[in-house]
Amino acid sequence: MSRLHKNISYDIKAGFGRNLANYVIGAVILALLVGMIVSEMKEIHPDRRLSCFDIISRFFLGVDGNDIASGSGRLEIPFEWLTLHTYIILGIARYPRQDFDECGYNVWIRTKNRNIWWSSKAIWCLLHIILLYVIGLAVVTAAVMLSGGDWSMSITNPYHLNYDMSHGIKIYIILFMMPVVVEFAISAVSMAVSFAVNSVLGFLTGFAMLLCSVFWDDFFCLGRYMMLYSYFPKMTDCVFHLKAGILLCFAVSVCGLIIGYVFYKRKEG
Secondary structure (H helix, E strand, O other): OHHHHHHHHHHHHHHHHHOHHHHHHHHHHHHHHHHHHHHHHHHHOOOOOOEHHHHHHHHOOOOOOOOHHHOOOOOOOOHHHHHHHHHHHHHHHHHHHHHHHHHHHHHHHHHOOHHHHHHHHHHHHHHHHHHHHHHHHHHHHHHHHHOOOEOOOOOOOOOOOOOOHHHHHHHHHHHHOHHHHHHHHHHHHHHHHHHHOOHHHHHHHHHHHHHHHHHOOOOOOHHHHHOHHHHOOOOOOOOOOHHHHHHHHHHHHHHHHHHHHHHHHHHHO
16 A cells, blocks of 8 residues: 555656646636636626536536437537546546656556556546646636626526426536546546557547547437536437446446556556
8 A cells, every 4th residue: 555655646746747837728728718608608698697606517518419420410519618628638648658658667666566556547547637627616716706706606507407406416416526437437548548559549539539429419428428418408308317427437447447457567568
């Protein structure tokens, strides 16, 4: 356990410290996106007092009715949703493989164990996801306070979705738990491809998974499980379920980590 703790400490210092500029850039991008959302909502609802929930729910609104296979001819790109999650995947596809390529000769000196090194990278991925969401929440809170809005997290429904106060716990799970669960599953696949081939293809794989979730209304598209529209659709009868999403993400995470470890072990061996 002490070796794992030491390696996690190393990854926190190296992964976050070495890529500090990326987190600053991420905060700037989030600030720009939040500014766009605030400006748009004030234009549409000039008398409405914006809340943190209004802005956060916009990031995870997603799309309703997009499905290339149905030939409906309707296509909508959830710009804020796609930008946020693409940036998260970019960091995950980059750092674990970067650390292996640049510091791989120190793996045995630091850990004496392949399992510990790989487990530490998986934990770092989870911390990376959580950190970017915390940064996003801080940016949203600051923007709401500066604009004189309501910085509470009381449930509102500015986008007229099919939910009410009885769905409170479910909505909070969708907004605050499912993005972490889904992102980690996509990250596990992205990291596996990074070690199987390279970081560029690892990123493109994660990005492709996000795009599939935008263009296809399918239960196997992981990104759909972190969209409010998937659970409370207005234009379709296709309703996604939290339990199914959690189980699917767990299965994908396990498979991605195992496959990634196999390729990592081959490179190390």
